[in-house]
Amino acid sequence: MNQRPPADPPTSRRTFLRNGARIAAMTGLGALAGVVATRSTAEGWVWQIDPQKCLRCGNCATKCVLEQSAVKCVHAFAVCGYCNLCTGYFEPEPNALTTAAENQLCPTGAIKRSFVEDPYYEYTIDEKRCIGCAKCVEGCNRFGNGSLFLQIRHDRCVHCNECAIARTCPGDAFRRVPAQQPYLLKTNHAH
Amino acid sequence: MKREFQLGSRREFFSQTAGAMAILGAIAAQRGQAAEKAAKNPFAYDLSHLQTTDPKLIAYEETARWKAPHAEARRIAMGVDDSLYVCSGNYLTAVSHSGERGLEIAAPEPTRCCAIAKDGTIYLGLRDHIEVFDPKGARKATWESPGKKTWLTGIAVTENELFAADAGNRVILRYDKSGKIVRRIGEKNKERNIPGFIIPSPFFDVEVSRDGLLRVNNPGRHRMELYTPDGDFEGAWGSAAMGIAGFCGCCNPINLALLPDGRFVTCEKGLPRVKIYSADGQFESVVAGVESFVENGKACGPADCTAGGLDAAVDPQGWIYILDLVTGDVRVMKRKA
Numbered sequence: 240m241n242q243r244p245p246a247d248p249p250t251s252r253r254t255f256l257r258n259g260a261r262i263a264a265m266t267g268l269g270a271l272a273g274v275v276a277t278r279s280t281a282e283g284w285v286w287q288i289d290p291q292k293c294l295r296c297g298n299c300a301t302k303c304v305l306e307q308s309a310v311k312c313v314h315a316f317a318v319c320g321y322c323n324l325c326t327g328y329f330e331p332e333p334n335a336l337t338t339a340a341e342n343q344l345c346p347t348g349a350i351k352r353s354f355v356e357d358p359y360y361e362y363t364i365d366e367k368r369c370i371g372c373a374k375c376v377e378g379c380n381r382f383g384n385g386s387l388f389l390q391i392r393h394d395r396c397v398h399c400n401e402c403a404i405a406r407t408c409p410g411d412a413f414r415r416v417p418a419q420q421p422y423l424l425k426t427n428h429a430h
Numbered sequence: 431m432k433r434e435f436q437l438g439s440r441r442e443f444f445s446q447t448a449g450a451m452a453i454l455g456a457i458a459a460q461r462g463q464a465a466e467k468a469a470k471n472p473f474a475y476d477l478s479h480l481q482t483t484d485p486k487l488i489a490y491e492e493t494a495r496w497k498a499p500h501a502e503a504r505r506i507a508m509g510v511d512d513s514l515y516v517c518s519g520n521y522l523t524a525v526s527h528s529g530e531r532g533l534e535i536a537a538p539e540p541t542r543c544c545a546i547a548k549d550g551t552i553y554l555g556l557r558d559h560i561e562v563f564d565p566k567g568a569r570k571a572t573w574e575s576p577g578k579k580t581w582l583t584g585i586a587v588t589e590n591e592l593f594a595a596d597a598g599n600r601v602i603l604r605y606d607k608s609g610k611i612v613r614r615i616g617e618k619n620k621e622r623n624i625p626g627f628i629i630p631s632p633f634f635d636v637e638v639s640r641d642g643l644l645r646v647n648n649p650g651r652h653r654m655e656l657y658t659p660d661g662d663f664e665g666a667w668g669s670a671a672m673g674i675a676g677f678c679g680c681c682n683p684i685n686l687a688l689l690p691d692g693r694f695v696t697c698e699k700g701l702p703r704v705k706i707y708s709a710d711g712q713f714e715s716v717v718a719g720v721e722s723f724v725e726n727g728k729a730c731g732p733a734d735c736t737a738g739g740l741d742a743a744v745d746p747q748g749w750i751y752i753l754d755l756v757t758g759d760v761r762v763m764k765r766k767a
Contacts, residue, residue: 275573297471310604320630322650322680324670331477332672346473358628358651381475382679382700384631 245395285414286402287302287344287423290388292412295373299389302404303371309396310363310371312349312388315425321359327379327387328352328362344378346370366392385425393421479759480672480701481727483719487674489706490717490763492721496529498758504541505584505685506743506753506760509546514743514751517541518758527745529764533567545585545592553592555582557584560594560609573609584635584685586644591659593644597634602646604659615661616646624663625651633684633699633739639692647696649681652713654694667711672701673765675713687742687750695750697740702726704742704763717742717750717763726756 288310299310324336328350333342338352349368353361353404371389375422379387405413416423500519507515513524513532522541524532531735532710535554545554558580562571580665581598591638592605593615618626627634628650637645643664644657672678692709695717702723706714720727726738741753750763760767 256733295471297473297476300473320628320650320680322628322630324652324680326680331475331480336670344475353601374473374475377475 260301273390285391285393285398285418285421286405286413287391287395287397287416287421288389289412289414289423290385290390292410293373293376293389294410294412295389296409297372297374297376298407298409299404300370300372302407304399304403305395305397308371308393308404309393311366311369311392311395312371312373312375312415313390313424314362314364314385315386316361317386318425319362320384321355321361322383323358323360325352325360325362325379326382327375329378331378345375346372350375362387388425390422390424464688477672477701480678481720483703483716483721484721485675487716488719489677489715489766491766492718492722492761493764494528495694496760496762498753498760499523499525499531499534502757503528503753503758504741505543506543506741506751507544507546507585508745510550515544515546515552516753516759516760517544519553520680522552525760527749529760533593535563535567537561539697542582543585543595548589550615553585553587555585555594557581557707558598560585560592560605562609565647571609573605575750576603576611581632582736586636586638587636593636593638593659594647595634595636597629597632600629600634602636602644602657604661606666613659613661615644615657615659616655616663622661622663624661625655625666628681631679631684633681635685635766637686637688641692645686645688646695647686648682649677649684652677654686654696667707674703674705674716674719684739685741687744689744689748690746695742695744697742697752699726699739702738702740702754704740704750711767718761722761723754728756 300308303309323427328344329336329342330344335342347368347370349365351363351365355361371388376387377388379385402413447528486515492737498516498518500521503516503518505517505722509524513526516523516525520537520540522535522544526532537556539556541554542557543702545553552563554561554563559575560573561569564570579598580596582594583597584595586593594603596603601617603611604613605616606612616627617623618624625650626703630650633649635647639645644659646655646657648655652670653666655666656664658664669676677683682698683696684699689695694707696705696707701720703719704717708714709712726740739755743751748765752763
């Protein structure tokens, strides 16, 4: 016959209160440490996208906690070829090389094309319109020098401890960088 | 002995249930995250319809394939004895049709381009100057660099002259055989009706046809241009288009070769493909399409599209040798019967 194990001795009120106070104190300390750690991380380190790892998946446009993503396209003018047929600006098979909406690749028309001299054009990003979808980045990288790339703009980013885009980034392109140097910029292309 | 099922204590039951739920929760979270990562991109840049070539247009078939002698292959050229010369890494290597190595010249820096004269003299382009070797690989001369911005990417040689494509300065340099620059060709000049070269990335090539005219790619204008050795602009052909008859992307064609009858072999990046055009620029056929260069197509990105690309050389029988700058493969292409 199986013998039941002896029942635990009843907990006294003093023990119960002492354990309760101990747990409450530990919880409070843990919460305080968490808040301090979070704040110090936000001040010392920030999230940024490594352009060399970015796969232009489109998540930056849709996964940010902000209504309009804190990720924007930026342009390294030193790398740009100032092409007439910019594959970051034009649809893959445009009707004509004009600024007509049907020829533009950007879904929000956030890239401005301005004539410099024959046959060079300059392309600038209107950040208010840019949603960080990376469509232009893909076009530029597929054929050109890769002067268009994505960065988290820190005047908009709310510095979530766990970045919602980083969680879903298929290229693991998000990483913490020092807040004093918060951008990972392209300065030149390899020959 | 039959094992009896026993109910544990309530505490054991709760702890085991909690553990199982935690594991299931972690798996579900991982699966959810993976699904989110693999979600379809609503902003996709779709070129899928351009990734295959109409089989009717493909006029060549691959008969052999071998690897470039070293990593970082850049250019391929024909030698006088039907051997090929490959610039890869810091070396220029002579290779037979079947890929067997012969003479090899080591350079102190990456070899960028080369040309072999009819007498066997080897002209090797480094970043900013040309070095000259005899047919056995002994150095004969080192020509002075034209300037700091010089970035040589292509060489063509005739009996008395050498033409070098300088991508850094967007000019074709005409040298005499002593290494002296006697003319600069193709610089923008309205009075001479010369449009100027647009070279967004370092791909710039020159060939001399049997008619004595230079054939030069102007990738930023998506066309091929013809010049006299004295620098007069004679004409141009080509247009920008993703479709098979045009030159794709921002800046193509990147390299060229000439068939014995004067027709063009053009190489493109972005949509890596090698095509044949008639001597007056009419699209004729495809040597190898995008589907032949899968790794090369992936090379454009994540950083940029200056790492990809193809080069081609043609032998006197009209066989085409395609160098894949990403994989280092050399494909030997023969016209289909």
